[in-house]
Amino acid sequence: MNGSTLVILLALLAGSALAWRRGARAMATALILVAALPAVTLLKQTPAWAVVAVGVVLVGVLWHRHARTAATITRWSAISRRKAGVASTMDIARVASAPAMRRKAASVRPSLAQTTRRARWLQLLRLPAVEVAVRLCRVGAQSVWASVEDFIVVFGGPRTGKTQWLAGRIIDASGAVLVTSTRIDLLDITAPLRGSKGPVYVFNAVGMAGLASTITFDPLTGCTDPTTAAERAADMLGASRGGSGDREFWDAQGRRVLAALMHAAALGGLHMRDVLGWVADPDSAGRVESLLRRSPEDAFVQEARQFISTNDRTRSSITSTIMPALGWLTSSAAAAAAEGSTPFDVAELLASRATVYLLGAEETQAAPLVCALTGHVAREARRIAAGCPGGRLDPPLTLALDEAALISPVPLQSWSADMGGRGVTIISAFQSRAQLLARYGQHDAATTLNNAGSVMVFGGTRDRDDLNFWATLGGERDEPITTTDLHGRVASRTVRKVPVVAPAQIANLPAGRVVTFRRGMPPVVGTVDMAWRRRDVRALSRTGGRWERPRRAWAWLTRPPFSPAHEVAPIARDLPVWATARPDEGWRN
Template sequence: MDRVSGGSPSTGGMHDLAPWAIVAVAGASLTVFTVGWAGGTLGSGLTGHGWDAPPFALSTAARLTSEGTEGLWPGTPAVAVYGGMFVLLALIALPVVFLVRFLLGRSDRTKGLAGRRELAAMCPDGIAARARDLRPSLKGRDTLHPDETGNLLGDLDPGGPELRSSFEDVELDLMAPRAGKSTGIAVPRVLRAQGAVLLTSNKSDVYAVTRAERARVGRVWTFDPQGIAHTERAMWWNLLGDCHTIEGARRLAGHFVASVNDDTAKKDFWISAAQNTLTALFLAAARGGAQVKDLLGWLADPADRTPIDLLRDANLPAMAEQLQGTVRGAVETRDGIYETARQTVSCLLDPEILAWVTPDPALPEFRPDQHVVAKDTLYLLSKDGGGSAAGVIAGLADATMRAGVVAAERMGGRLDPPLTAVLDEAANVCRISDLPDLYSHFGSRGINVVTLLQSYRQGARVWGEVGMDALWSAATIKLLGAGLDDADFVQKISTLVGQHDVKTPSVSRSKDGSQRSYSYRQEAILPPDKIRALPKGTALLLATGIRPALIRLRPWYKEPGADLISAQAKAEANAITARAAARLTGGVTLDKRNRWERDAAPS
């Protein structure tokens, strides 16, 4: 404990500051005089009127006041003298201003959080070096575009630099609604992506902002079975394409089950039995060359032996026997299992949704294996809640990312350029049941997955506490934005951020003098209330192996070129509005209207 002795109490207070005030005034006066003396001489010399300086004395200041510049620098124009003073003042002031700004920036930064030195691997030089190691196509190039080196996260608060994650990082972002998920994360990731893009959403905002720009890069595929953007159906995807194996059929069945089951970690008898039945039916349809509408017919009539026969013909007797056992079981049990299975795929009863997953010779087929090695963009749009196509969306998203894994293995282990998968509203429209287990695997294959959730609790409702913990642990980059209201979760984050020492001075006075002592106590670097009250547009960055840092997001509308993108977004939004109005006219959808016009057109 440090102690500093001083004078008696009668000499404390303002009297202690008086000598320092005199010194400050004298120092300021000397500085002003020196700048005037040296600057005037500098102006005289530079203009060719000689370098003769007046005496460095108080009399010089008096003569400047009484006689002006002519008395000190004869023959030199006053403009030249004062110009020299101004130039010298600027040369001195600029470094001082930068120093003050630097010191203020350090004082504004929350003590205990990571700074530029700790985040060097995520700064421009560090992330560029990492990109050359991860992407063979960048080796040998002297200059790289920043977007080729990593994914932009934001700027270190308060004064930068910009921070980027590497192409082997996978990300989990938790932010409340209207806290910047779309403008600061989803849109910039799509616009800056170097390779193929996959985006899921239950709104058309990201689609409207990014579609025109992505169309410049490659082909745009819009999978919009429920009319979020009211786009005409211009593609189809083979829902049964990956169901030729038991694993593929079970994964697809799991996506439909997860779309109606709030916690995939907790499956009751009916849910598990329905998934087994759907697995068998998907497998029978894929192996037997049937269509999805045939599968719906099998579900409507459990007595139909067609799927059992197709499984036997495909040399899958065990699967056929299992399905037959379900059909021959107690009527109440069988009907319960089939009714549960019917509920999970109920969205396919809508002919508008069914059309998107049914082969159509007049339209191109979306092929995930071709998409991941191109620079195309896939928008997966679906409503949430009852009747949503979340199971179909999850199936297509999963098929695309797994196709990326296969393509990465063919490239030697990693996609180059990487695949960007932005799973916006993942808990509502893209419930991939084993996403927590796949996360780290995707990162090692050059598949940059960004999962956007409104809260930790929302994720736990879908994947369970264990699954959400696994997803949290697997994410190498985590961004926590504004509006996190879960008290328990925010308290845990405050604990993870840690504590720092706070130095507290205390002064005691007596007749023998005054003594100052210091004590130390620990305080949370970011208390829970500060984490909850993070301003919009900022986020707490948790990166593996690095102390937490506070960053400022970079919304797309504040970046260069935003005017053009904004104009394109406005035009796209107007087009969506017009298409929505057209769909409501006469109660006829655009898809039906276009089909009727196509069929009626002369050949």
């Protein structure tokens, strides 16, 4: 009885499986329903332990078949076809929604860790997502977010909405912010609102719009340490590097020599102009060796001696490599921004949640100075983070690097892999992928993109290689093709593979629309939030503060009641520090 019942059951199951594979879904469902009768009969006549054993074996077999590579690929393909190759509502809710970001609050913000289950649930419901995440775009009623520990890269041509989107992220940042820009747009839009969170400073090495620098930074700061001197030299030369082959060789030679000379100047309490004099006339650098004998690193003495005593041709090549990194010394605005009696204190910047705007311009020679300051802030923040709970800054430091390739080409290929885990959020904006390749080279650019947790592509590009790259990254989908005869009757139905987002569609994205590639889910096409549509920005614009130039009226920065943590000492005593003035103190010079 049991044997015949089992045979009937197996035959019905095999028939249903065969019908399902051939597409006869109705017949397969009917056979499964019929198989329920012998299955129930068999269960009544079989001991319980045998049923459990068979169930365990059956579950193991099904799990193995589900986890096989072939099954995984087939399942992914079916999901891709069903969703047209883009992220579904459930994908966004599972990976990139606000609740998904709040679930990681305890790891990215150690101070927000909750001990009880009830507190964690309340945090999941009430915690503002901007405290632990960065808003990327909107897709219908949903918002797509990236964690504050993710490295975000933005590509977009002029007037596509990139700057307006970045302004919103600067306003939302919960901790200190460092902003680089080639215009004062970001300063005009965000400085009044950032002033309510902490002090606001300007480092204007190019004299843009007549704004005076309210902080200063001497590139020799900290260069008494050999490691800092080497990093500072690499940052300054990195702003003017390029090419390959022989160029890379001379860049390496220039970094070693410049690090030795800056180390010697710092040990002797000298100025960057002395470094410029040694590079321009190596024969006058006889004092360098005596200064470097105070250094704990003997290799610097050898580097300086080799540079001074080498032949004229080699020395000339090294000099021509270093000189572009020191060209800012010929600019009065840049030289003034680099001279200050009080060193720039990164710890105070982080504690007071300050905002620093670094202004530069492509046609000036100030990029090495801006890059050196950016590197100094980031590396000091990383050092401070090592002593914080969880090894992270809390709240995180945000580096909003607009036009990074032009004025602050910091080593993103290495920072992007490390800074996120230290509590440093990096948002780097470029005009195109071609610009990234031109500045960093093919290998470093590829590393930078690989480390990016989210990539946002605005429209405006016309480069074929860029468009094909993004279309390939988006993948392909099945497009149904219907063929008809001369009388309009359907002759055949087929499918063909087409890009999920075609190159022409990416090139012609309207302003404010963006294609977002986020780790962990398919691409999405969404709408970005423009800063000028925000309620806080619009409220400020109605009062006139939004459009007033900072150099004309900075009184709005003194209106909010600053807490003691915001009362930071002036960085440059000889400059007006409008950002740190209290309402009852007025202007200070």
